[in-house]
Amino acid sequence: MKVNSPLEVYKYLPKTNCGDCGETTCMAFAAQLIERAMNIDDCAPILDDKFKGKYEELSSLLAPQIKQIEIGTGDNSIVIGGDDVLYRHQLTFYNQAALAYDVWDTMADDELVERVKAIRDFKKFYVGEYLTLDMVAVRSTSNDPSKFAKCVETVSKNTDFPMVLCSLDPKVLEAGLEVVSDKNPLIYAATEDNWSEVADLAIKYGVPVAIFAPNDLDLLKSIAISFMEMGIEDLVLDPGTLPTGEGLKTTLTNFAQLRRAGIAEDQKEVAFPLISIPMTAWMDEEDPVSAAYWESVIASVFIAKYADIMILHSLEPYSTIPETTLAANIYTDPRRPVQVDSGIREVGNPNEGSPVFVTTNFALTFYTVESDISSNGIDSYIIVVDTDGIGVEASVAGGQLTPAKINEVIESDGVIGGKVNHNTLVLPGLAARLSGETEDATGWKVLVGPQDSGRIPGWMEGNWPPK
Numbered sequence: 001m002k003v004n005s006p007l008e009v010y011k012y013l014p015k016t017n018c019g020d021c022g023e024t025t026c027m028a029f030a031a032q033l034i035e036r037a038m039n040i041d042d043c044a045p046i047l048d049d050k051f052k053g054k055y056e057e058l059s060s061l062l063a064p065q066i067k068q069i070e071i072g073t074g075d076n077s078i079v080i081g082g083d084d085v086l087y088r089h090q091l092t093f094y095n096q097a098a099l100a101y102d103v104w105d106t107m108a109d110d111e112l113v114e115r116v117k118a119i120r121d122f123k124k125f126y127v128g129e130y131l132t133l134d135m136v137a138v139r140s141t142s143n144d145p146s147k148f149a150k151c152v153e154t155v156s157k158n159t160d161f162p163m164v165l166c167s168l169d170p171k172v173l174e175a176g177l178e179v180v181s182d183k184n185p186l187i188y189a190a191t192e193d194n195w196s197e198v199a200d201l202a203i204k205y206g207v208p209v210a211i212f213a214p215n216d217l218d219l220l221k222s223i224a225i226s227f228m229e230m231g232i233e234d235l236v237l238d239p240g241t242l243p244t245g246e247g248l249k250t251t252l253t254n255f256a257q258l259r260r261a262g263i264a265e266d267q268k269e270v271a272f273p274l275i276s277i278p279m280t281a282w283m284d285e286e287d288p289v290s291a292a293y294w295e296s297v298i299a300s301v302f303i304a305k306y307a308d309i310m311i312l313h314s315l316e317p318y319s320t321i322p323e324t325t326l327a328a329n330i331y332t333d334p335r336r337p338v339q340v341d342s343g344i345r346e347v348g349n350p351n352e353g354s355p356v357f358v359t360t361n362f363a364l365t366f367y368t369v370e371s372d373i374s375s376n377g378i379d380s381y382i383i384v385v386d387t388d389g390i391g392v393e394a395s396v397a398g399g400q401l402t403p404a405k406i407n408e409v410i411e412s413d414g415v416i417g418g419k420v421n422h423n424t425l426v427l428p429g430l431a432a433r434l435s436g437e438t439e440d441a442t443g444w445k446v447l448v449g450p451q452d453s454g455r456i457p458g459w460m461e462g463n464w465p466p467k
Helices: 006-010 026-034 049-062 109-121 145-158 170-183 195-205 217-229 245-263 278-284 288-304 317-330 363-374 392-398 403-413 429-442 453-463
Strands: 069-071 078-080 098-104 124-126 129-131 135-139 163-166 186-190 209-212 235-238 309-312 343-347 356-360 380-385 424-427 445-448
Touching: 006 026, 006 049, 098 109, 098 145, 098 317, 109 135, 109 145, 124 317, 129 317, 135 145, 145 163, 145 170, 163 170, 163 309, 170 186, 170 195, 186 195, 186 235, 195 209, 195 217, 209 217, 217 235, 217 245, 245 288, 278 288, 278 309, 288 309, 288 317, 343 363, 343 403, 356 363, 356 392, 363 380, 363 453, 380 403, 392 429, 403 429, 424 429, 429 445
Parallel strands: 098 135, 098 309, 135 163, 163 186, 186 209, 209 235, 356 380, 356 424, 424 445
Antiparallel strands: 069 078, 124 129, 343 380
């Protein structure tokens, strides 16, 4: 059972309205707990021994349905799991799916280092932030403990990324753990044949462990129960990833059944993060381009349904860019549009004759406008209006983009009027109906620009400088 409203949470709080948490009332704090914006430990009074029972009960009720597990340490650690819903629109998905790219212990040293650096250094700018890869999966293809340990050591020296240590041989896994156990890697994998030895490793080194039972959910659950009885609860479940045809259909069904059992049916024995292995596409495809394509297709399926971590192979841009972009999109909170700060931005090196454009703080809108302007070498100013992250057309219709708000930005800046000699604003074409009111509210002359910012260069030729 979970609490789903601030009122339900409020019943467990001290009700002192002390403000120590930073909120003015306990009810406001309760709302923050429901949104996961704050932690129960932010409430000082509830930490008192007299509230111990309430604290423990509320902590249990606030815990996510799917267990959260941390892999790695420090600033580069990855938290997976933690979801409460089956469908993103019901609330949101938490803790973006972690993308681990593989290296293997039979690689030449220079190739290994080069590949690790490629994983570590991947970066793609997207809607105001950089998309990156998350982890390195170290595979033992030699089945030699010493070679595996050397490979793990090389990886560790060249990146602080969290690792997945991959072998079905407990001796190989332990060789890797002896090198990086202090970095809290995920060990992959415990199976029907080796689970007891792998469980001993998980206890000895205090690391999370993945359980692998291909297309056998009963076995997967049975092994998980055995681990839980031993006190091991940092578990990741792998029901297998079959890459094609009926096998892929069965895999998707297995993932959906596990997530439904963990959330809708409250089966704690399987309420753990799930791992998918899209790189199995390489087993069925001889052509590297085709294999990379199908790997990305499989990854896209399980980013949406319901992999919390996946192991991939292709580092080609046509693979990594769609994979990271989709993960970022799926795990964006649908209740909160991605936004940028309001204010006045400079593009290039504007001067007193440069145009002053108006747009909203919806990140996709702002960065599209900025890109279209900067890529065409148009030195300018952009007035970014806080519209709660809503685009131009919708915010005009909904009243979030108004002449008064445009004027607020101009007045809050205080200097934009002195930076230009023309006192002219350029409204987006989709906000044309605000032009007269904007002139009245701001005292600036208003020109109506194109509806599509990609047409600004052509618009400039006939409309700037203003007549």
